[in-house]
Amino acid sequence: MKIKKVLNNNAVIVNEDGTEKIVMGSGIAFQKKKNDIVPKAKIEKVFVMEDALEYEKFQEILSTLPMEHIKIAEEIISYAEGVLMAPLNDHIHVALTDHLSFAIERLKQGYVIQNKLLAEIKALYKKEYEIGLWAKQRINEQMNIDIPEDEVGYIALHIHTAKMNRTSVKTTLDVTTFISDVVELVEKEFKIKIKDQSVAYQRLLTHLRFAFQRLQEQEPFHEIDEEMLQVIKKNHKKAYQVAEKISSMVKTDYGYELPLSEHAYIALHIQRLAEK
Structure with a gap:
């Protein structure tokens, strides 16, 4: 395995087969x-990216960002x-590497990181948030930087996006923002x-999370009979009027149309929440 290009002391580009x-x-x-040979004993990770743009961006990150930021992100x-x-x-x-590096630099400069969606992130993406807490501890150990919980939430968002095999965190942000707006409205x-x-x-x-995902992915919704709809x-x-307001918000802010069955199901969930 011969070196085609050196990116930094810890990363190279090779051409194999x-x-x-x-x-x-x-x-x-x-x-x-x-053209030097890569020492096999030192190989820790190998990346093959089919997306040319992603591959180019990753090379740029490896060539320009601090190595300690890259290493902690990979960890x-x-x-x-x-x-x-x-x-x-x-x-x-x-x-994640790009985001984390930027966040670390901002914290070093005394900036305050805020995350208005933190409560929803903690509730929706529990495993990812726990991973973010582990990252918080690890960053503190490795770099002596104490990242706030708000940043832990952003790390969780990136991990959830990648877990869902998506490339843009915007989709995850849209879902989380929508839910936050609904909670505020209720x-x-x-x-x-x-x-x-x-x-x-x-x-x-x-329920809101999966409903919004169905809208994003254009999947069908469960039907509800007319009698049940009228009873609700x-x-x-x-609660039904609030569900209608939610539907209007979805159409205005995201361009999606919630079916009447969803008005009813959301109303039932809101009613239970209001009663509690």
Whole structure:
């Protein structure tokens, strides 16, 4: 395996059997140059990216970002794959590394990181959030930087996006923002403060999450018979009106059309939450 290009002391590009790969390992390129042989004992990770743009971005990250940022990001990714017992989308190597490096630099400069979606992230993506907490501890140990919980939430978002085999965190952000807006609307309309750990809250979040994902992926919704729909509209009038407002918000903000059956199901969840 010959070196085609040295990216930094710990990463090189090689060409093996006609396939270009990025090979990483501690000190793998120390005092090495083009056409030198890669020491197999030093190989820790090998990357093959089919997306040319992603491949180019990853090379740029390896060539420009601080090595300690790259190493901690890769450690978090490896830990996440072990906990989730599934490979993450390759884009995570670009997205998380870039995000984490930027966040670390901002914290060093005294900036405050805020995450308005933290409560929803903790409730929706529990495993990913726990991985983020592990990352927080590891970053503190390795770099003596104490990242806030708000940043832990952003790490969880990136991991969840990659777990779902998506390349853009925007899809995950849209779902989480939508749910946050719904919770805020329900609290306002019913003049209540929702308890994050209640069963009714968890059920509402889960339902909204999957409903929004169905809209994104253009999947069919469960039907509801007309008699049941009218009963819900009559018995839970206010909850149904709030569900209609939610539907209007979805159409205005995201361009999706919620079916009437979803108005009813969401109204039922809101009613249970309001009663609690």
